[in-house]
Amino acid sequence: MSPVLAGALQLLALLVALGLSYRPLGDHMARVYSSERHLRVEKWIYKGIGANPSVEMRWPAYLRGVLAFSAVSVLFLYLLQRVQGSLPGSLGFVSIDPDQAFNTAASFVANTNWQSYYGEQAMGHVVQTGGLAVQNFLSAAVGIAVAVALVRGFARSRTGELGNFWSDLVRGTVRILLPISVIGALVLVACGAIQNFAGIHEVGQFTGGSQQWNGGAVASQEVIKELGTNGGGYFNANSSHPFENPDGLSNLFEIYLILVIPFALTRTFGRMVGSLRQGYAILGTMAAIWLGFTALMMWTEFAHHGPAFDLAGGAMEGKETRFGIGGSSIFAVATTLTSTGAVNSFHSSYTGFGGGITMLGMQLGEIAPGGVGSGLYGMLIMAIIAVFIAGLMVGRTPEYLGKKIGTREIKFAACYILITPALVLGFTAVAMALNTPSNSMTNSGAHGFSEILYAYTSGANNNGSAFAGLNADTQWFNSTIGIAMLLGRFLPMVFVLALAGSLAEQTPVPETAGTLRTEKPLFTGLLVGTILIITGLTYFPALALGPLAEGLAA
Amino acid sequence: MNNSVGTTGRLLWAGLRALLVLTVVCGVLYPLAVTGIAQVAFPGRANGSEVTDASGRVVGSELIGQTYDLPLKEGEETAAPDLKWFQPRPSNGLGSNSVNTQYSIILSGATNRSGDNADLIQWVKDAKAAVVEDNSTADYKVKPSDVPADAVTSSGSGLDPHISPEYAKLQVHRIAEVNELDVKAVDKLVADHTEGRILGFIGEPRVNVLQLNIALKQLVTAKG
Numbered sequence: 001m002s003p004v005l006a007g008a009l010q011l012l013a014l015l016v017a018l019g020l021s022y023r024p025l026g027d028h029m030a031r032v033y034s035s036e037r038h039l040r041v042e043k044w045i046y047k048g049i050g051a052n053p054s055v056e057m058r059w060p061a062y063l064r065g066v067l068a069f070s071a072v073s074v075l076f077l078y079l080l081q082r083v084q085g086s087l088p089g090s091l092g093f094v095s096i097d098p099d100q101a102f103n104t105a106a107s108f109v110a111n112t113n114w115q116s117y118y119g120e121q122a123m124g125h126v127v128q129t130g131g132l133a134v135q136n137f138l139s140a141a142v143g144i145a146v147a148v149a150l151v152r153g154f155a156r157s158r159t160g161e162l163g164n165f166w167s168d169l170v171r172g173t174v175r176i177l178l179p180i181s182v183i184g185a186l187v188l189v190a191c192g193a194i195q196n197f198a199g200i201h202e203v204g205q206f207t208g209g210s211q212q213w214n215g216g217a218v219a220s221q222e223v224i225k226e227l228g229t230n231g232g233g234y235f236n237a238n239s240s241h242p243f244e245n246p247d248g249l250s251n252l253f254e255i256y257l258i259l260v261i262p263f264a265l266t267r268t269f270g271r272m273v274g275s276l277r278q279g280y281a282i283l284g285t286m287a288a289i290w291l292g293f294t295a296l297m298m299w300t301e302f303a304h305h306g307p308a309f310d311l312a313g314g315a316m317e318g319k320e321t322r323f324g325i326g327g328s329s330i331f332a333v334a335t336t337l338t339s340t341g342a343v344n345s346f347h348s349s350y351t352g353f354g355g356g357i358t359m360l361g362m363q364l365g366e367i368a369p370g371g372v373g374s375g376l377y378g379m380l381i382m383a384i385i386a387v388f389i390a391g392l393m394v395g396r397t398p399e400y401l402g403k404k405i406g407t408r409e410i411k412f413a414a415c416y417i418l419i420t421p422a423l424v425l426g427f428t429a430v431a432m433a434l435n436t437p438s439n440s441m442t443n444s445g446a447h448g449f450s451e452i453l454y455a456y457t458s459g460a461n462n463n464g465s466a467f468a469g470l471n472a473d474t475q476w477f478n479s480t481i482g483i484a485m486l487l488g489r490f491l492p493m494v495f496v497l498a499l500a501g502s503l504a505e506q507t508p509v510p511e512t513a514g515t516l517r518t519e520k521p522l523f524t525g526l527l528v529g530t531i532l533i534i535t536g537l538t539y540f541p542a543l544a545l546g547p548l549a550e551g552l553a554a
Numbered sequence: 555m556n557n558s559v560g561t562t563g564r565l566l567w568a569g570l571r572a573l574l575v576l577t578v579v580c581g582v583l584y585p586l587a588v589t590g591i592a593q594v595a596f597p598g599r600a601n602g603s604e605v606t607d608a609s610g611r612v613v614g615s616e617l618i619g620q621t622y623d624l625p626l627k628e629g630e631e632t633a634a635p636d637l638k639w640f641q642p643r644p645s646n647g648l649g650s651n652s653v654n655t656q657y658s659i660i661l662s663g664a665t666n667r668s669g670d671n672a673d674l675i676q677w678v679k680d681a682k683a684a685v686v687e688d689n690s691t692a693d694y695k696v697k698p699s700d701v702p703a704d705a706v707t708s709s710g711s712g713l714d715p716h717i718s719p720e721y722a723k724l725q726v727h728r729i730a731e732v733n734e735l736d737v738k739a740v741d742k743l744v745a746d747h748t749e750g751r752i753l754g755f756i757g758e759p760r761v762n763v764l765q766l767n768i769a770l771k772q773l774v775t776a777k778g
Contacts, residue, residue, distance in 0.1 A: 001755065009755040048575035051568055064565055072569040092656065121651050121659055134581040138573070166572060173576060178584060185588045186595070192617055195592040195600040200657055203604065204612045205620050206767055207636065212659045213602065213618075217585040219592065224580075236649075237662035240710030242617035243602065248757015306669020312678045314703030318664040321643070321704050321716040324758035345710045346647075346664035355668075447668040469666035554669060 007298055007326020010252055011291075014330065017256050018263055025260065026267020026279075032175045033148045033168060034272065045170050053167035058160045059501025062149055065165030066142060066493060070109050073135060074486075077105035080131045081123075090124030091199055091214060103478035108132050110489035111139035111371060113225070113232030113341055113464035114481060116473040120214055120235050125197060132232060133221040137181075140228030141172035143339075143373030146493050147265060150377045151272045153500030154401045160505045162497070176261070177228060184223035184257060191253075192246030193219035218243055226257035229371040231341030231464040239331070239344040240320050251327050251344060258334045258342070262369035263287070265376045273401055277519035282379055284524045289368035289531070290337055293361055297329040300353040305554040309351065318346030329354075336361035339371025341464030348443070348451070348467040352554050355447075355467065356547030359454055362461045363539045364531055365420060371462065377496045383518070384413045384499075386530040390516050390523075400518060402508035412499040419491045421538045423460035423484045428453050428542065430480075437476050442469030446553070450546035455481060460488035607768050608775075614764055619645065619715045622767060637688055638732050640717075640725050640770065642763045643704050644681055648712035662711045681706035685724070694727035716760035719748045733774050743769055 038053060046053050057065065081096040081104060096104065100116055107114045117123065145168035152162050189195050198215025205211055218234045222244050225231060235241040245251055263283065270279020302325055304315035319328045328345035335342050336358040347358045367378040384400055388410055391398030398405040431437040431452050441448040451470040458465055459481040466472065472481065517523065592600040603616040614620050619642050623633035635641050649661035667674035682698055685705050689696045702720040722744045730737040747766045751757050
């Protein structure tokens, strides 16, 4: 069997697995966020928090909950790293410097998992398992909570109430993320991922001497790193490290974990707004972009244009033998079209166009299918823009799911759309204009520019993957990327929740013959077009200077 | 004003309590439970898939690549490969400790060089020339076009335990010559250690270099 065919079959297997989970998981999540009942373990947790989970919150209160919880999380994770050297269970690793500790704390709370540290030589068991992996759960649960609040904004009328943040946070963690993680972690261990609390130990080698390894709770962190679209690796080599991703099967399973919740949330959305077909239209948009990108990636990587790849006879630099081109390409697209940023192969050594595809995936706003929660709310914002554009064409006040998209709503949506590009392009421009940041580049020319563009694209979009030739552990990059990650995560949430509050207060307008049918394929087409045009207009000049220049030269 | 400070304080306090409670659940109970089950159900896997040779000595992990080099000679910067053994892929991206120098943990990683990078082009050229030279024997000449891509490129982790079956086959004549073995016997060894795709389509065909070298050592020892 040719590698191309094997790659296509793996993609097909992934489609089947995602298809089989779509209904049960999507419906389960809809029940989780609609149910009146609290589990016993949840009641204990609410008692510990001191919050009443049944109190409905309007959008400002919901937002205050998100921000307060996240602020405390950043501070806690920062302090944990700062005192690592004095904690037991740290394997003798020293405390992390202030700028790097800030960067890492911001990164994990913002669901980005950009890493300017080397996992195996910087972070001990306590910080990895008790700090970083915890945020892998909680930042994911916060993302889903905000998405569910927006969905409630569409589903509810004349109230302004969006649910209870503490309840959404706890339920997402306890009823969705934890159960899947326990099973998933054991699957990964069965494949070969390690799961122990051994210290740094010596293991003999074939030709004599020994290697030093650190043990760790790797499988349990790996599974939530993918499932929560986080992406921060236990080891520096991330999911290309054999202890994180031991074989072809674990590789396919990890890609499945990355995609399963973001896709299934469209079913949850459809359920909660009372029209499954509306969910399918959003699903169709996400799936079309995802499949298109994957096909393009496979094409360019198998074609391997580029001087070094032509010489080698294949684009295997930075890729593992057990995954090959196919398994690597599928992973690279899944990780950059979601907010994951885990890598099983190194994007900097992809072909010029391949690197461009990973960057464009993030620049779409990570909405196909996007991060857990953030993918759905990002896509719904795009849907509002698409409805607005359609409304302008026919001269009719636009509406979506029975809610009028008026001045206020479109302002919130527009602000949402503008934040990330402003951060990406602004910071990239400043970094290029200064001297010190460009000293961090490994490659020169177009690819060197791509390293910096990639870094801010990845940070502001909360992806976390890198053109890792860039030495990002400098005060400049630690600080600016840290700020980009926090603003790129929480400013959009402000507008999403404000929009949700505004929608939930409205009285629904009845559907008439003139209503745009947003559950039809025509709308899916319009939505795909809107996404590509908005992203293209925003980023094309920057992409032309980096990956396009490199790809066309090859 | 006082009132809003009080409200913010209460909210942050609730946030901290939520974080602590959930840290116990997700950062203590969950990893301990998973570790407990994993250690009972898959102890070998959970502890790093260690491999022993015929004498029972631990010689590494099935999953972690190693180098098979001659001892470093004086004046050399990098050790020369020991051509008696099957050679793995290059690992130009591997790093060493720079933060906590009391350890000598290998730092996994890739080169991150782009396709038009001058270093990478040179590395590929050099590696190709070396593979051609090392593997050509008196009656078996390797052509540059025979060299598969994995033989001249570094993997993502730098710890790739596998090589492609093509690269393993390419080394057969050299291995037979250096170890004074029958080419057919070495051929069979490679064939026996070639793993296909899982279920026929997942992953890529590959040969585990450590397992192959352990078997080769047995063959050499048996020959006497």
